Amino acid sequence: xxxxxxxxxxxxxxxxxxxxxxxxxxxxxxxxxxxxxxxxxxxxxxxxxxxxxxxxxxxxxxxxxxxxxxxxxxxxxxxxxxxxxxxxxxxxxxxxxxxxxxxxxxxxxxxxxxxxxxxxxxxxxxxxxxxx
Amino acid sequence: xxxxxxxxxxxxxxxxxxxxxxxxxxxxxxxxxxxxxxxxxxxxxxxxxxxxxxxxxxxxxxxxxxxxxxxxxxxxxxxxxxxxxxxxxxxxxxxxx
Numbered sequence: 001x002x003x004x005x006x007x008x009x010x011x012x013x014x015x016x017x018x019x020x021x022x023x024x025x026x027x028x029x030x031x032x033x034x035x036x037x038x039x040x041x042x043x044x045x046x047x048x049x050x051x052x053x054x055x056x057x058x059x060x061x062x063x064x065x066x067x068x069x070x071x072x073x074x075x076x077x078x079x080x081x082x083x084x085x086x087x088x089x090x091x092x093x094x095x096x097x098x099x100x101x102x103x104x105x106x107x108x109x110x111x112x113x114x115x116x117x118x119x120x121x122x123x124x125x126x127x128x129x130x131x132x
Numbered sequence: 133x134x135x136x137x138x139x140x141x142x143x144x145x146x147x148x149x150x151x152x153x154x155x156x157x158x159x160x161x162x163x164x165x166x167x168x169x170x171x172x173x174x175x176x177x178x179x180x181x182x183x184x185x186x187x188x189x190x191x192x193x194x195x196x197x198x199x200x201x202x203x204x205x206x207x208x209x210x211x212x213x214x215x216x217x218x219x220x221x222x223x224x225x226x227x228x229x
Contacts (some may be wrong), residue, residue, distance in 0.1 A: 022153050054207045054222070057152055061205050065157055072158040073203075080152055093152065102159075 040064030060093040068099030157203035162226035167191040172218040195228035
């Protein structure tokens with residue numbers, strides 16, 4: 001058994017394994033000129049199996065959203081990995097995405113498409129246009 | 133040193149992250165919604181049905197009727213004890229109305 005201890009010590013703290021990478025879709029599409037990369041990262045050290053489940057994932061996702069204040073985030077890459085140590089390991093979660101701040105508001109599904117209703121004349125039910 | 137495997141075996145009551153997925157995060161803040169579903173207990177690795185997975189979508193839809201859900205973060209974990217384990221799926225997102 002004593003022979004194995006140096007071997008275990010050698011294996012410790014020098015191993016890293018990546019478990020999963022997932023990429024979300026790129027919709028709505030936007031030119032890259034309006035966008036910048038944002039990142040959220042969190043880690044959690046685990047000693048002898050004692051862990052809060054998935055805590056690092058939630059924290060990393062929250063950081064990602066904080067990095068992109070007034071925009072939307074698309075093309076998000078999720079990466080989870082583990083760095084191994086001697087009787088402990090560290091779980092890591094890293095989110096990377098494209099933060100897009102549109103110059104003009106993006107029309108929602110219920111918003112009228114540009115050009116529609118222009119010939120309607122007055123606004124419906126006599127409502128005044130928004131004051132500037 | 134000989135007792136170490138026994139101590140380690142007792143400590144196995146842990147959760148392991150199996151997968152994470154995410155959809156694009158919208159600009160609107162919306163309302164935060166979340167659902168958690170768990171499988172029945174799996175004894176000695178013998179598992180029953182997987183129908184509990186369908187409840188994730190049903191429950192999210194119920195919490196956001198008439199709206200659209202974006203920025204969905206989904207995690208799949210396995211929680212295990214000696215001889216027994218269960219699966220847990222957590223999905224959270226924003227309901228935009």
